[in-house]
Amino acid sequence: xxxxxxxxxxxxxxxxxxxxxxxxxxxxxxxxxxxxxxxxxxxxxxxxxxxxxxxxxxxxxxxxxxxxxxxxxxxxxxxxxxxxxxxxxxxxxxxxxxxxxxxxxxxxxxxxxxxxxxxxxxxxxxxxxxxxxxxxxxxxxxxxxxxxxxxxxxxxxxxxxxxxxxxxxxxxxxxxxxxxxxxxxxxxxxxxxxxxxxxxxxxxxxxxxxxxxxxxxxxxxxxxxxxxxxxxxxxxxxxxxxxxxxxxxxxxxxxxxxxxxxxxxxxxxxxxxxxxxxxxxxxxxxxxxxxxxxxxxxxxxxxxxxxxxxxxxxxxxxxxxxxx
Amino acid sequence: xxxxxxxxxxxxxxxxxxxxxxxxxxxxxxxxxxxxxxxxxxxxxxxxxxxxxxxxxxxxxxxxxxxxxxxxxxxxxxxxxxxxxxxxxxxxxxxxxxxxxxxxxxxxxxxxxxxxxxxxxxxxxxxxxxxxxxxxxxxxxxxxxxxxxxxxxxxxxxxxxxxxxxxxxxxxxxxxxxxxxxxxxxxxxxxxxxxxxxxxxxxxxxxxxxxxxxxxxxxxxxxxxxxxxxxxxxxxxxxxxxxxxxxxxxxxxxxxxxxxxxxxxxxxxxxxxxxxxxxxxxxxxxxxxxxxxxxxxxxxxxxxxxxxxxxxxxxxxxxxxxxxxxx
Numbered sequence: 338x339x340x341x342x343x344x345x346x347x348x349x350x351x352x353x354x355x356x357x358x359x360x361x362x363x364x365x366x367x368x369x370x371x372x373x374x375x376x377x378x379x380x381x382x383x384x385x386x387x388x389x390x391x392x393x394x395x396x397x398x399x400x401x402x403x404x405x406x407x408x409x410x411x412x413x414x415x416x417x418x419x420x421x422x423x424x425x426x427x428x429x430x431x432x433x434x435x436x437x438x439x440x441x442x443x444x445x446x447x448x449x450x451x452x453x454x455x456x457x458x459x460x461x462x463x464x465x466x467x468x469x470x471x472x473x474x475x476x477x478x479x480x481x482x483x484x485x486x487x488x489x490x491x492x493x494x495x496x497x498x499x500x501x502x503x504x505x506x507x508x509x510x511x512x513x514x515x516x517x518x519x520x521x522x523x524x525x526x527x528x529x530x531x532x533x534x535x536x537x538x539x540x541x542x543x544x545x546x547x548x549x550x551x552x553x554x555x556x557x558x559x560x561x562x563x564x565x566x567x568x569x570x571x572x573x574x575x576x577x578x579x580x581x582x583x584x585x586x587x588x589x590x591x592x593x594x595x596x597x598x599x600x601x602x603x604x605x606x607x608x609x610x611x612x613x614x615x616x617x618x619x620x621x622x623x624x625x626x627x628x629x630x631x632x633x634x635x636x637x638x639x640x641x642x643x644x645x646x647x648x649x650x651x652x653x654x655x656x657x658x659x660x661x
Numbered sequence: 662x663x664x665x666x667x668x669x670x671x672x673x674x675x676x677x678x679x680x681x682x683x684x685x686x687x688x689x690x691x692x693x694x695x696x697x698x699x700x701x702x703x704x705x706x707x708x709x710x711x712x713x714x715x716x717x718x719x720x721x722x723x724x725x726x727x728x729x730x731x732x733x734x735x736x737x738x739x740x741x742x743x744x745x746x747x748x749x750x751x752x753x754x755x756x757x758x759x760x761x762x763x764x765x766x767x768x769x770x771x772x773x774x775x776x777x778x779x780x781x782x783x784x785x786x787x788x789x790x791x792x793x794x795x796x797x798x799x800x801x802x803x804x805x806x807x808x809x810x811x812x813x814x815x816x817x818x819x820x821x822x823x824x825x826x827x828x829x830x831x832x833x834x835x836x837x838x839x840x841x842x843x844x845x846x847x848x849x850x851x852x853x854x855x856x857x858x859x860x861x862x863x864x865x866x867x868x869x870x871x872x873x874x875x876x877x878x879x880x881x882x883x884x885x886x887x888x889x890x891x892x893x894x895x896x897x898x899x900x901x902x903x904x905x906x907x908x909x910x911x912x913x914x915x916x917x918x919x920x921x922x923x924x925x926x927x928x929x930x931x932x933x934x935x936x937x938x939x940x941x942x943x944x945x946x947x948x949x950x951x952x953x954x955x956x957x958x959x960x961x962x963x964x965x966x967x968x969x970x971x972x973x974x975x976x977x978x979x980x981x982x983x984x985x986x987x988x
Contacts, residue, residue, distance in 0.1 A: 396875045431864075436766040442790045442872040443864075443976045450864035459862045459977070460796055463769050463786035471785065478808035535783045539776050545767040547874045548721055620767070649768040651785060 338477055340657070341423070341485070341524030344416025345629035346409040346513045347616065350380035352387065352495070352506070360391065362506045369507055374592025378510030378617030380495040381405075391500040395550050398496040399439060406435050409513035410445055410491035411452040413629070417487065418453075420632065421517035421524065428517075429483020431459035432472045434490040434621045436545055437497060449489060457483075465647030466533065467621030469516065469628060470655045474533040482520055489515035492620040497551040505551050508591055510617020514625030525635065526657040530575040533653035536564055536646075543648040557648060562594045564646035566601060572644055572654035579640060580604055584631070588645030589613040589623035610634070610641075621647060635659045663802050664851035665985065666748075666812075666844040668957035669741025671734045672704040672944060673838050677822070681709060682833055685716065689830035699920025703837035703945030705822040706730070716827035720877060723823040724764075731762045734840035735774045735818035738950070742814065742842035743778070746851075753844075754782035754810020757800065759793035759817040759949045761872055761976070762824055774816060782810055790870070791916055791975020792860065793817040793949030798845065798983045799858035806847050813845040817949035826877040835918065836878070837945025841953035852963060853985040856904070859896070860981035870976035885978075886922055892980045893926050896972040900984055901930070906968060908932045912959075916973040917941035917951030938962075949975070963987045 354366035354376055363369045370376055381402040382392065392398040410433070418425055431453075433446025440448075444461035464471045472488035491513035498505045517524075542557035565588045572578065585608055587598045595613075599606055610631035612623075619626060624643055635641060637659055644654035679694045679701055694700065706727045707717065717723055735758065743750055758771030765773065775784035789796045797815040818840035827833040844851075866888070870880040893915055900906055913932050915923045920942050927937045940955050947954060952971045963969070967987045974980040 399875065436769075438766070438874055440871050441763065441874050442761040442870065442878075443867040443979075444788050444790070447789075447862060447864040447867040447977045447979070450862070451867045454865070456863050456865055458860055459789075459864050460860075460979070461786065461788040463766075463788060464772070465767050465769075478804045480803060480805040533783060535772070535775065535780075535785075537776075537779075537781075541768045541772070541776070543767060544765055546765050547763070548724065551767075649772045649785075651772070651783070 338518060338520050338528040339522065339524035340516045340526040341519055341522060342417045342421025342517045343629035343632045344413045344420055344515045345626045346412035346416065347379040348381040348404055348409065348511050350382055350384060350403060352378040352380050356384060357506055360500050362500060362502050373507055374614055375617055377615045379512060381493045381511050382495055387500050392498055395497045402496055405439050406437055406445065406491040406493050407448045410449045410489050413513040413515040414449050414453060414487055414489050417515035417517050423485055423517065425453040425455050427485045428455055428487045429457055430486045431457060432468065432488045433461045434463050434468050435492060436465060436620050437493045445491060464651045465621050465649040466651045466653055467624050467647065469624045469643060470531050470533055470653040473518065473528060473655055474531045474653060476518060477528065477531055484519055484521045486518045487515060488518055490621040490625050492622045494551060494620050497545055499550040504553055508618050510619050512616055512619035512622040512626040514622050514629050516625060523660065525660055526641065527660055529656040529658055531655040532571045532575060533651060536650040536652060538650050541650060557590060558593045561588050561590050561646050562597050564650065564652035565594060565598055565644060568644040568646065568652040568654040572642065572656055576656040578642065583640040583642050584608055584610050586610050586624060586627045586643040589627060590618045637661045662847060663855035664846050664849065665853035665855065666846055666849060666851035667742055667746030668843045668953065668960060669738045669745055670839065670841045670954040670957045671737035673706040673728050675705040675707060675728060677703040677705050685827060687828050687830045689834060694834045697921055698834050699942055700834060700945055701942050703822065704839055706820050706838050707822050712827050717825060720824055727823055730764055731760050731818040731820045732764065732770060732773055734838065735770060735816050736777050738818065738840035738842040739774055739778055739814060739816050742844050746844035748812055750779040751781040753780045753812050753814045756780050756784035756814045756816065757787040757797055759788050761790050761819045761948055762821060770818065789977050789979045791949050792973040792979045792981045794953045794971055795858065795973050795981025795983050796860050798855060799860040799981060801845050802855060802858045809847050811846055811848045814842060815845060816842045817953065819948040819950060821878060821948055824872050824878045831882050832878055835946045837947050839944060839947030839950040839954055841950035841957060843953055850988065852988060854988050855983060855985050857984040862977045862979040864977065866978045869978055888978055889916065889918060889974045890922055890925055892974050893972050894929050896982045897930050900970055900982060904984060908936050911968040912936050912938055914938050914952050914955045914971045916975060917955065918946045
């Protein structure tokens with residue numbers, strides 16, 4: 338299986354650390370940067386709206402957003418399709434993922450497919466892990482897939498954040514990412530192996546209830562870090578990993594996890610292709626958006642390891658080889 | 662080869678009789694509903710007093726008064742399916758879930774149910790609203806046998822009555838709440854053997870059936886009804902031709918949207934009443950759970966050699982079929 342193209346879309350809005358200080362949810366910009374490694378989060382909310390209301394009613398947040406998850410998903414999809422050198426009509430299957438939908442029915446895949454003007458099987462495969470690695474793993478398990486498959490994740494968690502306090506305003510950002518996958522055509526990234534598993538747990542650290550604010554019940558860093566390490570271990574059992582010739586994308590839930598992984602693997606920070614510093618954590622869009630952001634920098638012959646966990650405590654990993 | 666080993670289902674205990682809807686004074690009558698929709702009662706998680714007082718104008722209110730959620734129904738149905746398949750939760754290697762009316766998206770309904778009942782394997786959501794039985798069986802059927810665990814639990818759950826605006830006379834007449842679960846396996850034999858699966862969508866019409874995350878369900882009723890009849894008839898015609906179905910022996914279960922619509926399909930395909938299994942008249946449209954609930958309710962009526970066709974349609978717009986044979 339190959340990834341032929343990748344696309345990403347961000348809303349125009351930005352929540353920088355100075356805004357968080359102005360909101361009273363952070364002591365200082367430097368402190369936020371120190372603790373979380375994040376200087377900016379992308380958002381579909383206007384900063385005026387956030388300052389005025391602190392998004393005290395997330396239902397209003399959704400209705401006042403500058404764009405929808407579908408808008409972002411469509412942009413990312415078009416970008417991925419162009420990057421793959423194909424047209425929307427070439428797509429034979431669309432898989433979607435969205436944890437922040439404007440509508441719980443139909444699925445995000447079907448809404449984006451409508452905008453693309455294509456009539457192909459489309460359904461959602463939903464896990465907080467996101468389209469990478471979730472959709473890749475699902476496709477790898479299929480006996481046959483269409484020549485080109487579009488996989489997309491689009492998430493707008495800032496619409497669910499209470500900007501009056503807590504940790505959530507510091508972490509989350511909005512983004513969409515998409516990839517075109519094929520088992521017939523060759524592309525820039527070859528999937529060498531993949532794995533996805535569920536952690537057995539009755540305590541999920543974060544909840545998104547569609548009628549309420551996002552709630553952080555237990556700080557997720559520890560469990561996300563544990564599962565990220567676990568996913569790396571699973572991957573290393575499946576494929577030959579040469580860290581000296583690899584780039585890495587790990588769970589994008591801020592710097593603490595990244596620093597911990599970096600320390601464990603004893604690799605330089607430069608080998609990580611993270612994007613949380615300027616995007617924030619975009620739920621299931623985080624892996625694919627980081628991949629799409631780095632697409633042009635990937636060098637033929639090197640490996641890309643993508644591994645980590647989602648807030649639903651599914652964890653997984655993919656080992657890619659970068660081709661010409 | 663894929664087998665269906667066991668099933669479970671769950672409904673809330675509440676019921677909305679058609680006479681109650683007439684008394685809401687929203688411009689509908691018992692006669693009209695019975696003639697054009699053919700539903701006498703709908704399963705509901707909402708108190709009738711609440712519907713009478715508020716017509717569920719603000720669906721946020723439904724959360725406060727409901728007897729249970731789609732998650733609760735899903736847990737119930739899943740536990741029953743596991744028990745009826747003669748296995749334990751920890752033996753389930755994969756759980757996939759479809760829900761149009763989740764309270765939460767993180768964690769998703771599949772992860773919540775898996776966590777609650779102690780599923781051993783991977784869990785996530787696979788979603789396409791009402792045709793989820795066809796989508797799920799097709800999804801599993803398309804996986805390579807070596808990548809499948811021994812037992813796969815599929816689940817579809819929804820509490821549509823919590824998303825209905827009861828001042829809308831057509832929406833109120835249709836929907837009911839329910840959950841269905843079923844266990845599939847390629848490694849263990851079951852009562853039903855899956856012969857063929859099919860799933861497709863026409864996203865150009867995805868706006869025809871919508872549930873707003875904060876609001877109500879809405880649909881272009883006429884367009885959806887025409888699509889439903891047309892696509893179901895098309896699917897049945899193809900299966901009849903390819904598999905030489907015999908409606909005097911074989912069974913049809915359609916999407917439980919509307920009894921009158923189902924009758925129109927049966928008249929077109931000459932399917933006798935005895936071999937058209939349905940429950941929409943007593944439970945309403947239970948979304949993706951409806952067709953598998955009908956199968957589960959009639960599990961003991963299945964006769965060796967008989968073939969069962971589940972042909973379902975719904976939001977997306979999407980549609981699909983599963984042809985099974987009773988082992």
